[in-house]
Amino acid sequence: MNKEVSNRYLNRELSWLQFNARVLQEAEDISVPLIERLRFLGIFSNNLDEFFKVRYATIRRIVEAGREGFNVLGGITAKDLLETITQTVISQQANSMSVLSDITQELQKENIHIIDETQVNEEQAEFINSYFIRNVSPALATIMVSELEEFPELKDSGAYLAIRMLMKPNDETFEQRINYALIEIPRVIDRFVVLPSSGEKKFIIMLDDLIRFSLGNIFNIFEYEEITAHMIKITRDAELDIDSDLSRSFLEKISKGVKGRSSGVPVRFVYDKEIDNETLAFLLTKMDIHDTDSIIPGGRYHNRRDYMGFPDLGRKDLLYEPKTPLPIPGLSLQGSMLDEISKKDYLLYSPYQSFAYVVKFLREAAIDPKVKTIKITIYRLASISHIAGSLINAVKNGKEVTVQIELQARFDEAANIRYAEQMQTEGVKLIFGVTGLKVHCKACVVERLESQKLRRYSFISTGNFNESTARIYTDYTLFTANPKIGKEINKVFDFFEVNYQVKKYRHLIVSPHYTRNAFNNLIQQEVENHKNGLSSGIRLKLNSLSDFKMIDKLYDASRAGVKIQLIVRGICCLIPGVEGMSENIEVISIVDKFLEHPRLYIFENAGDPKYYISSADFMSRNLDRRVEISCPIYDPDIKRELEDTFQISWNDNVKARVISDKQDNAYRKNDKPPARSQFELYDYYLNKLKEFDSH
Incomplete structure (x- = not known):
């Protein structure tokens, strides 16, 4: 039985890691434009963060519950799987650092230089000192951990510089000769700081190195002989714990759960492999890191997901050529979409075609006097959402608007909560799903009064109604006035409201x-x-x-x-x-x-x-x-x-x-x-x- 399981299926987690290896292949591919390669490296790193927060954390729970999980994991025990994941990730991380080194060298050939604190010239030093005082210092959190009885709780996926200071013999500030501090790399400041150019040469310093350059400024009240800084990062279990307090709304519970995520159980600790053993041992002991956590030696820089936002420096030749999303033949964004959809179905394939059709559909419905109701499911909203704005506008125009919003869309809960509260205030009727089920479908139905009869107009999609992701995710969206489809989408919304009635469908x-x-x-x-x-x-x-x-x-x-x-x-x-x-x-x-x-x-x-x-x-x-x-x-x-x-x-x-x-x-x-x-x-x-x- 066990052999049969292992011979029939690939393990889910290891298969996912191979998908992420394909992302890394894009960073490695010399035919991909250079800055795009850096951004793929950022995607690889971001994917890995989410993997540890969710999947690794789940396997770790199986181990801690004393279960093997052999059959559900496709023929490998949970304990062996944790070890295999860690070894696979260490190998991939080493490869990613090699890829980053290659890209950095190629950038230099293009006169783009990423320098560290040891390579700063006089003009750049002046700029950095000014930039640090104006922008970085006010946002900096520095914690003297040697002096604390209890080690501070590090933020999930936050990057920290672990500081080791060897004090001068005459220093009387501390009892110990060696003292430690932590500097949190601020998330509110761009990770890549563009320095003054020199002729055709462009220079960038990472915020981490800018802070390293400024250590003397930060710790100028102390007498030390030697100071070093190495980056560390911790990843925490991202599972939401939803309490059962019946007196609190679901919105409040999810909101509390999202805030609590930052204090979840650690599942991965990544550190600069150049860190000294004494500092590493101090950190592991103080943070209570165990052998079921993934401890991964890394490079000088962590949170490489930030490379997704690497500045283009005006070098459009190092990016993919932008392609303008195309219109759908026969479906104009100028006239009435509903009139055109009443005659035939249309398919949108974004981003090859423009996502503006989805927004236009809702904007038109919001102001059309004949439209009486709008019902829509929302899974992931953009941080600035024209979808949400259109729905609020519809309420202001007297429409009855029902929104099924999924508050547990992982890692997008905060944006969804913000818009849920805003829509609720404006009079949108919100449905928070079905107990025990996430609502992941993407559908909208509009009811319009035509010749004293209600006619339904719908769209159904494979992807989220999110303007940001629609530029980089490929997805189909069907626009239709087929009454059979519209009627059955309506049934799904009936199910949201009356969960104990299981509807029957002939089409969906x-x-x-x-x-x-x-x-x-x-x-x-x-x-x-x-x-x-x-x-x-x-x-x-x-x-x-x-x-x-x-x-x-x-x-x-x-x-x-x-x-x-x-x-x-x-x-x-x-x-x-x-x-x-x-x-x-x-x-x-x-x-x-x-x-x-x-x-x-x-x-x-x-x-x-x-x-x-x-x-x-x-x-x-x-x-x-x-x-x-x-x-x-x-x-x-x-x-x-x-x-x-x-x-x-x-x-x-x-x-x-x-x-x-x-x-x-x-x-x-x-x-x-x-x-x-x-x-x-x-x-x-x-x-x-x-x-x-x-x-």
């Missing part, structure tokens, strides 16, 4: 009640079609594939002879290409300029393919513990569009990696002309627009 596939069975049946139908000599096939585009039962179903289909093509961006626990189990399954993963985010399901269905766009991945949580919507596509033009876009992605042989049991992230190579799907998709939509305009 809705989690947690129907998704697993529906997709099981769709897969089984392909098996039956193949047995009966009818055309069969399954093509799926997903973010993650980790549900063992769903994987088994795909294995069954493969054994029956059904050809399966999978594009999986992140976690893939399925092992393709194994004789007698999965020889008819191929899996690729695409990591490129944009984050691949849509879920698209295509079933051949004996020559009459069925197409679904969805908010749900094939993960247990999406199938069983969340409210998700998979929406069928009925419009023939949109079906062709989905067919085309899947095929363009599947043909990628530039940024596609082959997923296999080797987990080596090998690039897919073949004899065909180079095909980079994200670039070709933009050209595809550009050509569609030209064809439409020519008619």
Whole structure:
């Protein structure tokens, strides 16, 4: 049984680490513009932070509960998994530092120099001293830890300089000859400080090194012989603890939980490997770091996620060429969207096409006198959200607005809480989900009075209604006035309000009640079609594939002879290409300029393919513990569009990696002309627009 488990599935956490290795490959790829490479390094680091806060923390809890977790972890014990994760991350971190060194050298060739505190010239020193006094010093928190009975609680993912001072023999300030302090690197100041240029040369110093340069200024009241500074960082368990106090609102509980996250249990400690052993031992003892925590020696700099915001210094040639999001052929942002949608369905594929259509839909609904109600689900809002503004505007215009807002959208709770409070104040009716279920579906339905009858206009998306992420996440959004779809979206909102009534649906596939069975049946139908000599096939585009039962179903289909093509961006626990189990399954993963985010399901269905766009991945949580919507596509033009876009992605042989049991992230190579799907998709939509305009 144990051998069977380990031979059938890849471990979820290790598969995720391989996804992050693909992100690191982008930082390593010399064909990627130089500053974009730095930003991919930042994404790699940010991903790793979130991984430790959530996934590593979960495995650690399994160990501390005295459980092995062998079967649920895909054939590895939790204790062994923690060790494997730590070793894998140490290796990846070493690789990332090597990549950073290479990029830094390449930047120098472009006259961009990242200098440290030892390389500062006289003019730069003058600038730094002034900058430190004006900007940094007022924001600096310095803690003399040697003098404290209790070690301070370090902030989650905060970066600190651990200071060691060797005092002069005549110093009478401290009892000890060696004293320690901590300096918190302020988050409110840009990590990269641009220094005065010298001719064509541009200079940048990291805030950490600017502070190192200013140590004499910070500790000028002490008599010391020697002072050193090494960076440390702690990552904490990010699971929200929601108390059961019935007298407090859900909004208050989540808000309290988010604030409490900063004091979660430590799960990872990263330190500069050049730190002296005495200082390291002092810190580990004082912070009560255990062997179930991941202790990782790193480089001089941590929180490399900040590289996502590396300044471009006016060097547009070191960035991806910006592409203006395209209009949807036939759907103008100038006229009435609702009038156009009343005639036919439209598909938006952002960021190739403009996300402005989603905002325009809501803005139009907000001021249209015929619109009576707006209902929408919200999972992740942008920090400045035109979506929220449009909904508030609708209330001011007398519309009845209902918003199902997910307050437990991990790491976006703060923005959602802020907007929830604002919308609630303005009169928006808020629904805070269903007990025990996250609401992850992305849907909106508008009711409009036309000829004394209510007509419904809807949009359903694979991604969040978030203007910021829409620029870098690829997602499908369907706009439709199909009354059957609108009626069933309305049923989902009825379920939010009356949870004990499970609705029936003929068109939408809705989690947690129907998704697993529906997709099981769709897969089984392909098996039956193949047995009966009818055309069969399954093509799926997903973010993650980790549900063992769903994987088994795909294995069954493969054994029956059904050809399966999978594009999986992140976690893939399925092992393709194994004789007698999965020889008819191929899996690729695409990591490129944009984050691949849509879920698209295509079933051949004996020559009459069925197409679904969805908010749900094939993960247990999406199938069983969340409210998700998979929406069928009925419009023939949109079906062709989905067919085309899947095929363009599947043909990628530039940024596609082959997923296999080797987990080596090998690039897919073949004899065909180079095909980079994200670039070709933009050209595809550009050509569609030209064809439409020519008619």
